[in-house]
Amino acid sequence: MDSQRSRSLIPWAVRSHLGGMLAIGLGFGVSVAVLGPSYVAAAKAIAGGLQALATAALPVARSFQFLTGPIDRLDTVGGYLSYKIFPDIALLVAIYAAIEGAQVLRGSEGRGVYELWFAAGRSRNAIFRDRVAGFLIALSVIVALIFILTVIGGALSGVQFALEALGQCVALGFVGLVSFAIGLLVSQFLHAARSASGVTAGYLVASFFIANMYDSLGPLTFLRYLSPFYYYLYGRTLAGTTFDVPAMATLVIAALAAGAAAWWLYLRRDIGGVSLARVHRTRPADFTFRPSAIWRRTLWLNWIAEQPAGIGAWVLAIATFTAAEAAVVPSAIRIVDDSSGTLGKFLQSHGTFLTTDQYLSFFLTFTAFLVAGFAVAQVARWASDATQHRNDVVLAQAVSMGRLLVERIVSLLVLAALIGLAVVGGTYIGALIGGYSVDAVGLIRTFFDVVLLSFAIAGIGLLAVTILRSAAATGVTGGLLIACFLLTTFAGLLTWPSWASRISVFDAYGSPYLSLPLTGSLIYLAVLGIGGTAAAYLAMRRGMRIVA
Amino acid sequence: MTSAIETEGLTKDYGQHRGLFGLNLEVVQGEAFGYIGPNGAGKTTTLRLLMDLLRPDSGRASILGMDTQHDGVKIRALTGYLPGESPEYPNHTGERILDLLAHLRGGVDPKRVTDLAKRFDLDLHRKYRTYSHGNKQKVWLIQAFMHDPQLLFLDEPTTGLDPLMQQIFRDLVKEARERGATVFLSSHVLPEVQEICDRIGVVHDGMLRQVGTMEELRISHIRRIDATVRNAIDSEHFAKIPGVADVVVSDHRLRCTVTGAMEPLLDALVPAVVVSLDSTEMSLEEIFLSQYGQPAQP
Numbered sequence: 001m002d003s004q005r006s007r008s009l010i011p012w013a014v015r016s017h018l019g020g021m022l023a024i025g026l027g028f029g030v031s032v033a034v035l036g037p038s039y040v041a042a043a044k045a046i047a048g049g050l051q052a053l054a055t056a057a058l059p060v061a062r063s064f065q066f067l068t069g070p071i072d073r074l075d076t077v078g079g080y081l082s083y084k085i086f087p088d089i090a091l092l093v094a095i096y097a098a099i100e101g102a103q104v105l106r107g108s109e110g111r112g113v114y115e116l117w118f119a120a121g122r123s124r125n126a127i128f129r130d131r132v133a134g135f136l137i138a139l140s141v142i143v144a145l146i147f148i149l150t151v152i153g154g155a156l157s158g159v160q161f162a163l164e165a166l167g168q169c170v171a172l173g174f175v176g177l178v179s180f181a182i183g184l185l186v187s188q189f190l191h192a193a194r195s196a197s198g199v200t201a202g203y204l205v206a207s208f209f210i211a212n213m214y215d216s217l218g219p220l221t222f223l224r225y226l227s228p229f230y231y232y233l234y235g236r237t238l239a240g241t242t243f244d245v246p247a248m249a250t251l252v253i254a255a256l257a258a259g260a261a262a263w264w265l266y267l268r269r270d271i272g273g274v275s276l277a278r279v280h281r282t283r284p285a286d287f288t289f290r291p292s293a294i295w296r297r298t299l300w301l302n303w304i305a306e307q308p309a310g311i312g313a314w315v316l317a318i319a320t321f322t323a324a325e326a327a328v329v330p331s332a333i334r335i336v337d338d339s340s341g342t343l344g345k346f347l348q349s350h351g352t353f354l355t356t357d358q359y360l361s362f363f364l365t366f367t368a369f370l371v372a373g374f375a376v377a378q379v380a381r382w383a384s385d386a387t388q389h390r391n392d393v394v395l396a397q398a399v400s401m402g403r404l405l406v407e408r409i410v411s412l413l414v415l416a417a418l419i420g421l422a423v424v425g426g427t428y429i430g431a432l433i434g435g436y437s438v439d440a441v442g443l444i445r446t447f448f449d450v451v452l453l454s455f456a457i458a459g460i461g462l463l464a465v466t467i468l469r470s471a472a473a474t475g476v477t478g479g480l481l482i483a484c485f486l487l488t489t490f491a492g493l494l495t496w497p498s499w500a501s502r503i504s505v506f507d508a509y510g511s512p513y514l515s516l517p518l519t520g521s522l523i524y525l526a527v528l529g530i531g532g533t534a535a536a537y538l539a540m541r542r543g544m545r546i547v548a
Numbered sequence: 549m550t551s552a553i554e555t556e557g558l559t560k561d562y563g564q565h566r567g568l569f570g571l572n573l574e575v576v577q578g579e580a581f582g583y584i585g586p587n588g589a590g591k592t593t594t595l596r597l598l599m600d601l602l603r604p605d606s607g608r609a610s611i612l613g614m615d616t617q618h619d620g621v622k623i624r625a626l627t628g629y630l631p632g633e634s635p636e637y638p639n640h641t642g643e644r645i646l647d648l649l650a651h652l653r654g655g656v657d658p659k660r661v662t663d664l665a666k667r668f669d670l671d672l673h674r675k676y677r678t679y680s681h682g683n684k685q686k687v688w689l690i691q692a693f694m695h696d697p698q699l700l701f702l703d704e705p706t707t708g709l710d711p712l713m714q715q716i717f718r719d720l721v722k723e724a725r726e727r728g729a730t731v732f733l734s735s736h737v738l739p740e741v742q743e744i745c746d747r748i749g750v751v752h753d754g755m756l757r758q759v760g761t762m763e764e765l766r767i768s769h770i771r772r773i774d775a776t777v778r779n780a781i782d783s784e785h786f787a788k789i790p791g792v793a794d795v796v797v798s799d800h801r802l803r804c805t806v807t808g809a810m811e812p813l814l815d816a817l818v819p820a821v822v823v824s825l826d827s828t829e830m831s832l833e834e835i836f837l838s839q840y841g842q843p844a845q846p
Contacts, residue, residue, distance in 0.1 A: 110638075191677070192638070285671035289643055289661035297651040306639070388636040392601055393691065397652040398625035542603065 009117070009127065013134020017100065019475065024096055025142040027482065028089045029149030034490060035085055036077045036153035050075045063332030063359075066213040066324060067366070069233055077157045078164055078238035081150070089146065090172055090232055091208050094179035095201045097139065101183020102196035104131040105266060110193060114271055124267055132259065135180055143173040150238075167243040171235025174251040178228045179204055181258035188265040188275045198313055204228070205317060209324060216331075228254070299394065299404070300411035307381070311415060314374045318419055319426035321370060325363040326430020326438075329356050332363075356436045360427070361514035364446060367423050368453060368509045372481050374419055375454045378412055379461030380474040387470055401540045408462060409455070409533055416454030420447040427513075442513040449512035456505055456525040457481065459532020466536040481505070550613070552577040552699055552730035553598065557607035560593055568593045569754045570607065575747075577612075580721070580731040582745030584738060584836060590754040591734040592632045595701050598732070599629055612699065625653070628692035632703035632734070634684050638677035642670060642687050649691050656695050664690045667716050682708035693720055699730045706737055718744060738836055750836070770830045773813065775802045777820035789816055805830070 014021075043050040054074035061071045061083055068087045073079025105128070108114055117127055147169040154161045182203070187196035207227035210217065214224035224230040231251050234244035265275040304311065333356065385391050395404065424443045431438045460480060464473035484504035491501035501507045508524050510517030553575040561567045568590040575581045585591050596602040598609055600620035609616045611623045637645050642665075650656035665672050668686040676684065685708045692700060700721070706714045721731055721744055735741050741748060742762060750758045758765065783797040786804060789812045795804040800823075806813050810827070817825075 285669070286673045287662055287665040287669075287671065289646060289658050289665060289672055291650060291658050292647050299648075299652070302648050389631060389633045390635045390637065392596075392631045392633075393629075393635045393649065393688070394652065395601060396599060396624055396627070396629035396631070397649050397691075398621050398654075399652055400621045 009122065009130035010133050010137070013104070013131050014137050017135060017138035020096060020100070021138040021141050022145075023479070024093065025145030026149075028085070028092075029145045031486065031489075032081055032085055032089075032146065033149040033153035033156065036081060036150075036157040036159075038490070039077060039080045039084075040157045054079075059335055062335045063328075066209060066328055069212045069229070069236075070239075072236070072239040072241070076240070077154060077159050078161050079240065081153075082168065082236045082239035086168060086172070086236070086238070087208075087212075090175050090229060091204070093142065093172060093176045094204045094208075094228065097135075097176040097180040098183035098200035098204055099197040100135055100138075101180040101185075102187040102193045102200060103183075104135060105184065105262075106187035106190070106196055107193040109272055110191075118271075128263055128266060132184075136177075139173060139176045139180070142176070143169050146172065161238060164237040167235060167237030171232050171237075171243075171248060171251075174235070174248055174255070175228050175232045178251050178255040178258065181255040181262065184262040185258045185265075188262055188269065191274055195309065198310060202313055202317060206320075209321075213324075213328075216328075299399070299407040300414065303381070303407075303411045304414060310377070311418065314377070315418055315422040318367065318370050318374070319422040319429075322364070322367055322423050322426030323430035323433070325366065326360055326427045327433040329359045329363065329430075330434045330436060332359055356434075357439060357442065357514060360431070360438070361442070361511045364423070364427065364513045365506075365509070365511050367446075367450070368506050369485070371416075371419055371423075371450050371453055372457055372505075374415070375412070375457035375461065376474060376478050376481065378415065378458065379465060379477045380471070382408060382461065382465045383469075383471050383473045386465060402537060405462065405533060405537055405540070409458060409529075412454060412458040413451060416451045416458075417447075419454065420450040423447065423450055439513070445512040445516055449509055449517065452522065452525045452529070453505060453509045455529035456508075456532075457528075459529035459536075461532075462536040463532045463539065466539045550577045551575070551610070552579065553581075553609070553611055553732060555598075555607065555609040558594075558597060558604050558609050559606045560597055560602055561605050565753065567754050568597065568751075571756055573749060573756060573759070575730060575732060577730050578725065578728050579747065580725060580733065580745045582741035582748040583732065583734040583751065584736070584741055584748060585751035589751045591751055592703055593754075594751070595629075595632070595703050595732070595734060599624065599627070599701060626698045628695065628697035628700045628702075630688050630692040630700075630702045630705050634688060636676075638675070640676050641673050642676060642679070642683075643672040645676060645687060646672070646691055646694070650694060653695055660696070661690060661694050664693060664720075667720075668713060680708070682710060682713065685709060686713070689717065689720075693724070696724070696727070697729060700724060700732065702731065702733045702735075704735055705733065706735070706740060714740070765835060770805045770807050770835055771810070772828045772830055772834075773802070773804050773806055774826040774828075775817060776800055776823040776825075777802065777817065778823055779820045781820045786813070786816060789813055 039053075040050070043053040046052055046056075048055075058071065058074055061068070061074060065071065068083050071079075071083045074083065108131075114127070147165055150165040150169065151162050154165065179200070183196060183200040186200050187193060190196045190199070207223075208229050210223050211227040211229035211233060214221045214227075214230070217223065228251060231244075231247040234241060234247035237243050269275045269277070391404065395401070424447050427443060427446070428438055457477065461473065461477040464476045467473075468476065484506050488501050488504045488506045490496070491498075491504075491507075502521070502524070505525065505528070508517060508521035510521055516522075551574050553573065555571045555573045558571040558573075559567070559569050561569070566588065571594060583591055583594065593602065597604055598611060598616060600616045600623070603617065611619075612626060614623050616623060646661055650658075650661065661672075668690065670683055670686045670690070676687070679687070685705075689705065692702065702721075706717055709717060718740070721733075725731060731744070733741060733744060745762075747759060747761050748765060749756055777800050780800070781797055781802060783795050783802075786792055786797070786802060787795045791807040791809065792813055793805050793807070795802070797803075802817075804813075
């Protein structure tokens with residue numbers, strides 16, 4: 001009877017990672033391949049070449065150490081890539097791996113897919129093995145793509161560093177591996193894959209900063225040992241670091257330990273249940289319906305009330321990040337002042353001086369990426385409202401399509417205001433820690449710019465959800481934002497015309513703490529928000545697809 | 549009699565022959581109308597068009613005298629809708645879901661919700677994700693009935709319900725009809741349609757094939773014949789008789805179905821000398837299977 005052996009789930013599992021695998025591998029790979037030659041081209045344009053460029057850039061780079069980790073060998077293409085883009089890649093690959101780790105078992109379980117697999121004769125062990133193997137293949141493809149494109153970028157820059165690139169990409173893969181295993185482990189304790197993803201991603205972001213700035217954590221420096229990125233720093237072979245086998249072995253052992261613990265728990269818990277589940281005492285059934293006073297009377301309030309943990313995590317993460325940015329401003333300025341003075345002299349020769357406001361304003365521009373992440377998370381919620389048929393039952397209660405859209409925007413604006421307050425509060429606390437005062441008007445400008453940026457992204461997302469009515473809408477919105485980020489990055493490096501970068505919402509966001517963005521930029525963001533909402537409404541009226 | 553539902557050439561084309569095409573239908577107020585058809589026939593599409601959750605490519609529909617596209621909100625205020633696919637609210641209790649929906653609708657009596665929860669034996673204070681399939685369905689049934697609507701659109705209402713709860717559902721429909729409500733019920737459970745509905749529409753491949761009362765469908769359709777005869781008979785001869793189908797002859801026994809008039813068959817049986825003859829009406833389910841046994845075109 002065994003003439004037809006049951007097929008492995010691995011090909012299916014790999015297919016489920018296909019989009020993310022190619023987007024991340026090719027997206028980051030191409031970015032690395034473009035950055036190297038761009039750096040060499042910029043160096044050729046100044047006297048002294050790479051050495052002079054590295055000397056000029058080093059003080060500024062060091063002031064950003066909390067975002068990039070140690071900076072070495074900026075006079076080489078490998079050192080530049082290791083500082084400029086590999087920290088971002090390591091963090092984002094880790095977050096992607098953590099989300100996949102939370103999804104591979106818990107996500108399929110939540111959708112009821114497992115019952116079918118069990119019914120088809122698959123064992124728990126087989127499902128675990130095939131799903132893990134599927135991700136390992138996907139991760140290998142990501143690492144391979146980044147490696148190949150890094151080598152190609154090196155060749156285009158006139159350097160050969162295949163072995164160094166291999167070392168760094170392997171370290172990157174190990175960070176992904178351990179992040180995946182942690183996501184897998186955390187998902188054994190939580191019912192929702194989204195919650196497990198959030199918890200793991202939060203841990204990874206915090207550990208990223210800990211690894212980069214542990215030497216300023218005082219008695220808490222030991223926390224670095226809990227950060228995968230700390231061990232990754234010993235694999236930055238592109239920057240001349242020797243590939244540290246014990247550090248890499250630590251990552252692999254941690255991944256194996258977390259993976260084994262997840263496997264052990266998975267085999268022992270209920271399908272659809274959680275490890276360490278609380279046993280509720282039996283109580284008599286309660287049929288009584290008690291309407292709430294006010295909290296659930298409007299959709300927007302209800303949507304906000306639905307996500308207290310998610311909103312809390314975003315607010316906390318953004319406030320912490322902003323506080324860290326603001327707190328390091330004085331030390332960043334000191335680094336610049338204590339350096340060879342190239343930058344300081346350059347600024348002085350132009351009659352300007354670095355001020356805390358300038359530095360703070362520059363740092364706060366990074367907050368835009370977190371705000372974008374928050375807005376995309378809201379778009380994902382809207383998409384799931386459509387795919388999980390919640391909109392149908394809401395509209396059946398005499399709610400118009402227009403009201404549904406307006407309440408979506410209202411909920412987004414209220415949450416964006418909360419995020420804006422998190423930015424303002426974080427900045428204020430950071431400035432207190434750093435021992436300097438902040439400009440109240442600058443903070444107000446920043447607050448409104450955060451809300452405006454969120455509104456613009458929401459307009460794009462609302463239209464995408466209305467037309468696509470699936471999780472693809474989240475991908476499209478996220479993809480457009482990544483394109484905006486790359487546009488902002490490369491337009492400056494490659495000296496493209498200024499209008500090219502103005503398409504980017506991040507460029508339009510500007511640097512609001514120091515000065516109000518250009519009127520055109522403000523109008524552009526407002527038009528995206530209003531236009532996207534209006535287009536979504538028209539798409540609904542025309543019945544393009546069902547409802548957002 | 550005033551129309552509760554009226555459609556003219558209502559069409560929604562998804563391509564590849566999927567969707568709904570040229571639906572002309574009238575359901576009068578106070579009527580219970582059953583809507584049956586195989587999977588993918590266009591039943592759910594019809595309900596979603598009537599609820600204005602989908603917009604038609606052509607044609608129009610009116611509910612209680614109002615245009616579905618222009619007065620969608622007013623119509624839905626008077627309507628109870630049970631969706632074919634259960635929405636997911638994994639982290640909400642049943643009470644919280646109903647609370648939101650009752651507030652959005654307005655004018656819902658909390659005692660009515662409590663009464664419905666008691667009748668359906670649904671603990672409102674448990675998380676939705678802990679409900680069984682049937683209990684999830686009860687949440688959506690309660691929200692459809694909680695405001696005593698004038699019109700009920702019910703898509704596969706008894707999915708997952710045990711026989712006792714199916715009876716509760718039928719009681720609720722009966723009570724709704726007693727106060728004058730119109731019921732539009734899409735279902736695969738044909739005995740349920742047979743029991744509840746005054747008229748039935750059969751939809752297949754996106755087109756409404758037949759509409760009529762149970763009696764009309766039975767008269768215009770099929771009876772099952774089982775006859776024992778004394779003399780030998782030829783199956784081919786019987787197969788050629790107009791209206792006769794599914795002929796099976798074994799020894800001195802003839803089994804077949806007859807659509808329409810019985811006289812030609814009875815005349816043909818006379819030479820064979822009939823010993824016994826049973827004639828039974830086919831149930832709606834049997835009629836449905838005999839006519840639409842083939843799966844719908846993809």
